[in-house]
Amino acid sequence: DQQVKQNSPSLSVQEGRISILNCDYTNSMFDYFLWYKKYPAEGPTFLISISSIKDKNEDGRFTVFLNKSAKHLSLHIVPSQPGDSAVYFCAASGTGTASKLTFGTGTRLQVTL
């Protein structure tokens, strides 16, 4: 039972444009959400997080939006850069912290020139 889903396995975006990566979850007990970026043969790198008490969190080019009623979150990257090309995982926790994470299956983002 996949509690965190990323339905788009891949996404291609032109450099300078906005990248929007989506994530849906089914467990209403999740209260903390994170996005990670992963390069091949490397571990995930933390990007940005959001608590369920918020609906938006912004950090530089990265913004995460949370829609609790729809159990949906999205990561916006503006402007997209070639170095953003990687696999992006969303993750969720029901502990209010980054412990006991449930990961999605990932979306491979390719930013083209």
Place this chain on the structure above:
Amino acid sequence: GAVVSQHPSWVICKSGTSVKIECRSLDFQATTMFWYRQFPKQSLMLMATSNEGSKATYEQGVEKDKFLINHASLTLSTLTVTSAHPEDSSFYICSGMQGSKDEQYFGPGTRLTVT
């Protein structure tokens, strides 16, 4: 930023043997460490959570006698895959967490191939 290393990065072992993977937090004290497994094109699946000096807590479906976890210090956790089988071949990733802070710092992963 916080750095976590894993050793080895890649290991091949024969079926029936055991292999140990080390996870070290290099510049912070990881009071909690996590072990994940990732199969190709799948998500990271949490295997177990370990707190320094305590027994690990295993997720449902993970055999604690097969995947031995030791978290003997605040900077080192080890995962030993005992009596490895080809189906244990996977990418194993550890992460460390300092206190109850809202970040896990991941290691680069270890690719295990059991022949």
